[in-house]
Structures are given as structure tokens and as C-alpha cells.
Amino acid sequence: MSKVRQILDMNAFDGAGATGAVARRLGNLGAASVLFYREPIEMVSASGAWMMAKDGRRYLDFYNNVPSVGHSHPKVVEAVSRQIATLNTNTRYVVGIVDDYLDALKARLPDHLENVVLTCSGSEANDLAIRVARAVTGARGIIVTETAYHGNTALVTEASPSALKRGRLPDSVIAIPAPGHASYGEDISAGFRAATEAAMAELARRGMGTAALLVDSIFSSDGIFADPAGFLAPAAEAVQSAGGLVISDEVQPGFGRTGEAFWGFARHGLCPDIVTMGKPMGNGFPVAGMAARPDHLAAFCRETGYFNTFGGNPVAAAAGLAVLEVIETEALQANAAQVGAHLLSGLKALSARSPRIADVRGAGLFIGVDLCTADAEAAPDPEYTVTVINALREAGILIGAAGRFGATLKVRPPLCLTAGEADGFLRSLTDAIED
Amino acid sequence: MSKVRQILDMNAFDGAGATGAVARRLGNLGAASVLFYREPIEMVSASGAWMMAKDGRRYLDFYNNVPSVGHSHPKVVEAVSRQIATLNTNTRYVVGIVDDYLDALKARLPDHLENVVLTCSGSEANDLAIRVARAVTGARGIIVTETAYHGNTALVTEASPSALKRGRLPDSVIAIPAPGHASYGEDISAGFRAATEAAMAELARRGMGTAALLVDSIFSSDGIFADPAGFLAPAAEAVQSAGGLVISDEVQPGFGRTGEAFWGFARHGLCPDIVTMGKPMGNGFPVAGMAARPDHLAAFCRETGYFNTFGGNPVAAAAGLAVLEVIETEALQANAAQVGAHLLSGLKALSARSPRIADVRGAGLFIGVDLCTADAEAAPDPEYTVTVINALREAGILIGAAGRFGATLKVRPPLCLTAGEADGFLRSLTDAIED
Numbered sequence: 001m002s003k004v005r006q007i008l009d010m011n012a013f014d015g016a017g018a019t020g021a022v023a024r025r026l027g028n029l030g031a032a033s034v035l036f037y038r039e040p041i042e043m044v045s046a047s048g049a050w051m052m053a054k055d056g057r058r059y060l061d062f063y064n065n066v067p068s069v070g071h072s073h074p075k076v077v078e079a080v081s082r083q084i085a086t087l088n089t090n091t092r093y094v095v096g097i098v099d100d101y102l103d104a105l106k107a108r109l110p111d112h113l114e115n116v117v118l119t120c121s122g123s124e125a126n127d128l129a130i131r132v133a134r135a136v137t138g139a140r141g142i143i144v145t146e147t148a149y150h151g152n153t154a155l156v157t158e159a160s161p162s163a164l165k166r167g168r169l170p171d172s173v174i175a176i177p178a179p180g181h182a183s184y185g186e187d188i189s190a191g192f193r194a195a196t197e198a199a200m201a202e203l204a205r206r207g208m209g210t211a212a213l214l215v216d217s218i219f220s221s222d223g224i225f226a227d228p229a230g231f232l233a234p235a236a237e238a239v240q241s242a243g244g245l246v247i248s249d250e251v252q253p254g255f256g257r258t259g260e261a262f263w264g265f266a267r268h269g270l271c272p273d274i275v276t277m278g279k280p281m282g283n284g285f286p287v288a289g290m291a292a293r294p295d296h297l298a299a300f301c302r303e304t305g306y307f308n309t310f311g312g313n314p315v316a317a318a319a320g321l322a323v324l325e326v327i328e329t330e331a332l333q334a335n336a337a338q339v340g341a342h343l344l345s346g347l348k349a350l351s352a353r354s355p356r357i358a359d360v361r362g363a364g365l366f367i368g369v370d371l372c373t374a375d376a377e378a379a380p381d382p383e384y385t386v387t388v389i390n391a392l393r394e395a396g397i398l399i400g401a402a403g404r405f406g407a408t409l410k411v412r413p414p415l416c417l418t419a420g421e422a423d424g425f426l427r428s429l430t431d432a433i434e435d
Numbered sequence: 436m437s438k439v440r441q442i443l444d445m446n447a448f449d450g451a452g453a454t455g456a457v458a459r460r461l462g463n464l465g466a467a468s469v470l471f472y473r474e475p476i477e478m479v480s481a482s483g484a485w486m487m488a489k490d491g492r493r494y495l496d497f498y499n500n501v502p503s504v505g506h507s508h509p510k511v512v513e514a515v516s517r518q519i520a521t522l523n524t525n526t527r528y529v530v531g532i533v534d535d536y537l538d539a540l541k542a543r544l545p546d547h548l549e550n551v552v553l554t555c556s557g558s559e560a561n562d563l564a565i566r567v568a569r570a571v572t573g574a575r576g577i578i579v580t581e582t583a584y585h586g587n588t589a590l591v592t593e594a595s596p597s598a599l600k601r602g603r604l605p606d607s608v609i610a611i612p613a614p615g616h617a618s619y620g621e622d623i624s625a626g627f628r629a630a631t632e633a634a635m636a637e638l639a640r641r642g643m644g645t646a647a648l649l650v651d652s653i654f655s656s657d658g659i660f661a662d663p664a665g666f667l668a669p670a671a672e673a674v675q676s677a678g679g680l681v682i683s684d685e686v687q688p689g690f691g692r693t694g695e696a697f698w699g700f701a702r703h704g705l706c707p708d709i710v711t712m713g714k715p716m717g718n719g720f721p722v723a724g725m726a727a728r729p730d731h732l733a734a735f736c737r738e739t740g741y742f743n744t745f746g747g748n749p750v751a752a753a754a755g756l757a758v759l760e761v762i763e764t765e766a767l768q769a770n771a772a773q774v775g776a777h778l779l780s781g782l783k784a785l786s787a788r789s790p791r792i793a794d795v796r797g798a799g800l801f802i803g804v805d806l807c808t809a810d811a812e813a814a815p816d817p818e819y820t821v822t823v824i825n826a827l828r829e830a831g832i833l834i835g836a837a838g839r840f841g842a843t844l845k846v847r848p849p850l851c852l853t854a855g856e857a858d859g860f861l862r863s864l865t866d867a868i869e870d
Binding site: 021022024025027028029030031032033034035036040041042043044045046051054063066067071072074076077080081084085086087088089090091092093094095096098099102103106114115116117120121122123124127128130131152153154155157162163164165166167278279283284285286287294297298300301302303304305306307308309310311312313315316 | 456457459460462463464465466467468469470471475476477478479480481486489498501502506507509511512515516519520521522523524525526527528529530531533534537538541549550551552555556557558559562563565566587588589590592597598599600601602713714718719720721722729732733735736737738739740741742743744745746747748750751
């Protein structure tokens with residue numbers, strides 16, 4: 001079992017002594033229940049960066065990666081409410097707002113990614129992307145990072161080491177260390193490229209070939225590795241020059257979160273062959289997508305008929321269009337850059353004086369904080385991470401963990417976070433760490 | 436290429452001479468474009484059983500299988516609009532309406548299916564169901580019907596012969612003839628059981644074993660085979676008594692469509708191990724699910740961590756709850772039975788006097804009409820089917836085709852269809868056939 005899986009399990013509700021609403025949930029979802037916290041929270045409403053619980057407490061949402069322009073954003077609510085009252089159908093018909101959205105999305109993407117297939121989830125988008133890469137290249141092999149998570153379908157789970165509880169990856173998937181791994185030394189760029197090339201060589205040896213490097217350019221579940229921007233480019237070039245594809249999984253870093261660019265791959269100067277996207281795309285309305293070159297998509301469609309019943313419905317398009325407009329009109333990418341820099345600097349200051357913080361890394365409003373033991377070894381400390389997560393919950397802040405050791409706080413508030421809210425988080429984290 | 440795929444392609448827009456909105460769509464979706472009709476329709480709104488086009492024409496929707504309680508139903512619109520303005524989050528928190536929905540859904544399901552995992556699409560639900568069946572049985576083999584369609588993920592596409600354009604099914608999947616196949620003779624029940632047992636023997640020979648019989652109990656894409664109710668039970672019992680699971684794919688027959696029962700499997704007296712559902716569940720809001728026994732779900736979750744970001748969000752639950760309430764308060768299952776019987780009788784009368792109709796079959800508001808050549812052979816006639824589909828479109832009626840030969844009209848209006856609307860369809864179909 002991976003460490004990140006252990007920590008998730010450690011902080012998950014174990015079901016003992018459940019009563020009331022929590023017992024009902026466990027009865028309904030059974031083993032697939034994923035309730036967060038040792039004492040789960042019942043939520044009743046949410047607005048901006050805040051969620052309100054049934055017991056009257058309110059929580060600042062630093063766990064957020066879906067309602068990215070703010071919970072219950074009125075522009076998204078209005079767009080969805082208007083469109084669902086008017087027309088909700090599938091892509092067998094032309095509906096103007098669907099193409100308005102696709103045009104708006106494509107205006108944000110590299111020119112060569114002319115086709116966008118809308119799906120319901122990032123999982124469906126990555127499932128399709130892997131098949132497109134295999135159809136284009138004729139190869140089977142997929143390279144991912146060692147604690148990567150790319151979704152929940154059968155195919156994508158095979159390429160998501162962090163979802164594995166038992167067993168091992170199939171022969172067609174090789175997981176290489178994430179950029180933070182000690183083996184890469186100081187030159188992450190050269191190290192990551194060398195690891196990618198070694199994986200390509202191994203896939204060749206196995207007779208698989210390399211269909212794609214599938215990478216989340218902010219390495220969310222690996223523990224957030226952002227810098228130096230550009231370190232991903234040599235590995236991507238190695239794959240592409242050997243005929244493989246680069247699939248940039250923008251489910252997490254996309255839509256302005258990193259502040260520096262609208263997409264995570266743009267920070268690294270990549271030219272991805274396929275871009276997948278999801279979570280923040282509809283601010284909670286289920287919508288996701290895969291952008292690809294027309295000839296690549298055609299290579300897949302020659303073999304398999306693809307239709308997605310809900311994918312590209314006009315209500316999803318209305319939600320997606322509203323999200324793009326809000327990011328623009330409220331300058332949320334710039335806000336992510338500014339408030340993110342403020343947060344990063346505060347976290348670095350805290351790290352400088354606290355022996356329990358081993359490292360702080362990030363871009364925009366996506367920051368990883370490595371927590372460690374208090375002794376001289378300063379080893380990753382997942383138990384302590386759970387303690388801090390629960391202390392923050394007591395202080396009214398929702399946050400989660402990630403990383404190879406499950407000892408990285410995932411600092412990921414909505415893009416509308418204010419400097420004041422960031423300061424509130426810093427105070428609470430300081431209290432939790434220094435207590 | 437399967438016949439059903441051929442007919443879909445035959446009636447799909449081929450892209451030649453596209454201008455305006457249609458050209459824009461083709462530019463956006465590329466090879467994944469699935470526009471319906473040789474001259475695609477641009478839709479602007481929809482209400483009840485009707486869709487309104489940009490050119491002012493209105494169409495009676497007989498293609499419908501998603502907005503099943505009626506397009507833009509005000510109760511669903513209100514429920515979604517209210518919930519999305521209040522709270523939209525994931526299942527890591529307890530939210531009352533999510534469990535209200537799960538409780539309401541479970542009240543409709545057999546008692547042993549205590550757990551329901553909500554997903555975004557029927558594809559995701561079937562993808563999970565196949566993996567649960569494999570985890571429970573330790574076997575790999577899946578038995579489906581020869582023109583089945585169960586969804587679009589990599590794994591589910593492998594079990595969807597109708598999505599294959601080239602190549603063949605993997606060794607782990609065996610497709611048996613649908614109930615209408617001549618080889619079954621008069622006793623469909625015994626024939627289908629024998630075919631299932633032969634597939635199990637072949638899967639054993641291949642070293643795969645049988646994980647599940649995955650079946651849509653109305654055989655939607657096979658061409659709609661409803662009667663005699665109960666014919667599926669012996670095959671299901673054969674699989675279950677050998678330790679395999681029965682997955683009832685209720686994406687199409689579920690939620691009252693067959694009139695006689697809320698679920699298609701109930702018409703056949705089956706006791707499925709897993710039930711998957713989707714399309715009509717949220718009347719167009721992306722929501723789907725898999726119901727299973729707690730011990731079966733646990734067997735899967737021991738191996739793999741499963742979390743679905745959008746699955747089980749409170750807005751989807753609000754949509755789903757509103758759909759269940761509307762089916763109840765508007766007595767839509769009874770309406771499907773009554774108007775469906777009226778429609779079936781009208782179609783049978785037309786068939787009796789028309790040499791172009793070879794057979795009419797169905798239950799409730801899901802009826803298949805086999806179209807054939809006018810000669811003595813009365814062979815399945817996909818070209819003629821396309822002609823009829825386009826004649827109906829000219830008459831203001833939207834309808835599609837299915838079946839092994841692509842020569843079965845898929846009569847599938849919303850559950851709120853009135854007898855008057857059914858009569859309008861019968862008149863237009865009569866004109867189209869007798870012209």
C-alpha cells in the first residue's frame with residue numbers, strides 16, 4: 001500500500017461508533033465511503049472560500065480543487081439555472097452554447113489542439129487520452145510518476161499508482177520517481193529526463209514501446225513540485241522525439257491555479273500532444289475534456305466509435321463558459337499569483353523558524369508543505385500531518401495531504417482567496433505547528 | 436464493422452459542404468463529432484416531449500432516453516437551481532440530500548443491494564461493475580450480447596461489440612446472439628440459457644472463468660427484445676449457480692420506461708448481483724450509479740481505492756431525487772404502460788398491413804420496429820430505415836435506429852408522452868411507410 005493511501009486511510013473515518021447521518025452514509029456507500037476526518041463533517045451550504053456545517057460552524061476551504069472560482073458562485077449558478085430551464089441535450093444536435101464554450105476553451109489552448117472532446121469527468125478524459133495515444137503510436141507503454149493519480153476508470157487506475165492498495169502496476173505502465181526524489185539531485189531537469197529515458201528503454205525491452213508520458217505538471221498527488229518552471233521540458237522532448245506523446249493532465253494545475261499561467265504545461269514551456277482537464281472546469285458541475293490534434297483523434301475514431309451521452313451537454317457548457325468568464329472578469333489567475341505569493345512567503349517564513357516544516361513548494365494557489373519529525377533526522381511524518389490536519393479542522397480550516405510519504409499538506413484554496421483569508425490560514429497553521 | 440455502426444454512420448452527417456454552425460461544430464469535435472442526420476439540426480430549447488430548432492420548427496422527441504420525465508422539467512430545474520446555489524461538494528463530507536437520494540433509490544432496489552456508488556456516467560458505473568465482478572469471482576470473463584453497448588471507457592468498450600469498428604473482442608469477452616436470433620428458435624428462454632452456458636464453457640476453456648453476464652434487459656442496441664418477460668431468468672440462474680455475477684445494465688430500461696416495472700430486471704424476475712444505471716437518472720444532469728452488495732463492493736475496495744470527484748455531488752442528488760418524485764407524482768410508469776400499450780397496438784396494426792414492417796416488439800415506452808425490404812424475402816433494410824428516419828424528421832419527429840442489422844426503429848419517447856402525441860407519431864410513421 002502506498003504511503004499516500006495509508007495517510008488517507010489514517011485520516012478517514014473508520015466507521016466505529018457511527019450514529020445518525022454518518023451511520024446512514026456508511027450504510028449507503030459501504031466500503032466505497034470516503035468520509036474525511038475521524039469525525040466527519042455534515043455540510044449544509046457554501047459560499048466563496050467558506051463552507052457551513054450543520055452544527056453552525058464555518059470552515060475556510062483549503063482543500064478545494066473543484067469550486068475553484070468560489071463555492072456557489074452566482075454567475076455559475078445563474079448560467080446553469082438558465083440553461084437547464086431552456087435546453088439540455090447531447091452532441092447529436094448542434095447547440096450554440098456548446099460551440100461558444102469550445103471556441104472559448106480553444107482560444108486558451110495551443111493552436112494545434114483543434115479538437116476538444118467533452119466528457120463528464122477527468123477520469124473519462126484520461127481514459128480516452130491513453131487510448132488516443134496508443135492508437136496514434138501503436139505502442140502500449142505509459143510513463144507516470146510514482147504517486148500519480150489520474151482517475152478512477154479501469155484503464156486510468158492502472159496508470160495511477162496512488163490508487164493501488166495491493167498488487168503492482170501492469171507491464172505497460174512504468175512509474176518513475178517524482179521530481180522531489182533524492183536520486184535526481186540538484187538538476188531535476190536532467191534527472192527527470194534520465195528517468196523518463198530509462199523508462200522508455202525498459203518499455204522497449206518489454207516490447208511495449210512508449211505511447212505516452214502522462215503527467216500532472218504540478219505533481220499534485222506526488223506532493224506538489226513546481227520549480228524550477230521548465231524542468232519538465234527535456235523529459236517531454238525526449239518522449240516526443242522518440243515518437244511518443246505527451247499527455248498533460250491539467251485536471252489539477254489548469255484554469256489559472258498556478259498563477260503564472262492558465263495551464264500548468266505552459267509554465268514548463270511544454271508543447272503537449274494531448275491536454276486533459278476536469279475538476280475546476282465547471283466549478284462543480286460535472287464537465288471535463290480532452291483536447292487533441294485532429295489527426296490524433298481521427299486515428300482513435302477509426303477504430304472505435306466514441307460517444308459520450310452527457311459529455312458536451314449545453315448545461316455543462318454554460319457552467320464552463322461562466323467559469324472562464326469569471327476567471328477573466330475577476331482576474332482570478334492574477335489573484336492566484338498575488339495571494340499565492342503572499343501565502344508562499346508566509347509559509348516559508350514559518351518554515352524558517354519551525355523544525356516541523358521540512359520544505360515549502362508551490363506556484364500560485366497550489367502549495368505543498370512537507371511536515372517532518374522534530375528530531376535531527378527531520379523524516380517525513382504522516383502521523384504528525386494527520387494531527388495538523390485535525391488541529392486545523394478544529395480551527396475551522398479544511399485541508400488535505402498528499403505526497404509519497406503522505407506528509408505533505410496540500411494547500412489548495414479557491415482562486416478567489418483574499419489576502420486576509422490567507423493570513424487567517426497562516427495564523428491557524430502557525431498555532432497548529434507551534435503548539 | 437457492425438451493422439448498427441454502419442447505419443449510425445449512414446445517417447450521420449458526413450461533413451461535406453458544412454457551413455456556419457455545423458462547420459464550427461465539426462471544427463471543434465473533429466472525428467469525434469456525432470451529429471445526427473444528413474442535415475444536422477440546431478436546437479435552441481425543449482419542453483416536455485418537444486424540441487425547438489433555431490429555424491422555428493419543432494420536433495417531437497422519440498429519440499429521447501435521457502430527459503425521460505420531459506425536457507426542461509420544472510421540478511428538476513427548480514431542484515438543481517436551488518441546490519447549486521446552496522452547496523455543491525463531494526462525498527468526503529456528509530450532505531443530507533445525498534443520503535436522502537440514496538435512501539430513495541435503495542427503496543426501489545432489491546434489499547440485498549445495500550450500497551450505491553454514484554458516478555457521473557453509465558460508462559463509469561459499468562466500468563466499476565465489471566471490476567467488482569472480477570474482484571468478487573477471481574474470474575475475468577464477461578458475457579454480453581452481440582450488438583450490446585455498455586459505455587465508452589476502455590474497459591467497457593471491450594464489452595461493447597457495437598462500438599467496435601475494427602478488430603475483435605478481447606479473449607475475456609464473449610458476445611452471444613441477442614434474443615431475436617433465429618438460432619434460438621421459439622424457446623428464447625432455453626436458447627439464451629444454452630448460449631450463455633456455451634459461452635461459460637468457452638471462457639473456462641480459455642482459462643478466464645466467468646466473472647459476469649452483463650446484460651441490458653431490454654436489449655436496446657441489439658434491437659429491443661422484451662418478451663416473453665422472464666426469458667432472461669434461466670441464463671442468469673446458470674451464471675449465478677456457477678459462481679458468476681449478473682450485472683443488470685439498467686441505463687436504458689430502468690426508471691419506469693418499460694411500464695410493467697420500475698427496473699427492466701424486475702420484468703424478468705431476475706435477482707441481479709449488481710445493478711448499473713444512468714441516462715434518465717438525473718433527466719440530463721450527469722449522474723449514474725452502481726448498486727451492489729456490501730461484501731462485493733468491499734472485495735473490490737480492498738484492492739483499489741475508489742473515489743469519484745463529481746459522483747454523488749448534492750446537485751446530482753437533487754436532480755435524481757426530483758426525477759424519482761416526478762415519476763411518482765405524475766405516475767409516469769403507469770403512463771409508460773398505458774401510452775406504450777396504445778403505441779404498441781397502433782404499430783402492430785400498421786405492421787399487419789405494411790410489408791415494410793417485419794416485426795414490432797417492446798414494453799412500455801421502448802419499442803423496436805423492424806423495417807424490411809418490400810420483396811418476398813423481407814430482409815432487414817438499413818437503407819430504408821435511414822429513409823424512414825429522414826422522412827420522420829421532415830414530419831417533425833426525431834427517432835433513431837438500432838439492432839444487429841441497423842434496421843430497427845428505436846421508438847423511445849419521454850415517459851410523459853400523451854396518447855395524442857403517440858397518435859401523431861403513428862400518423863407520421865404511417866405516411867412515411869406507406870408513401
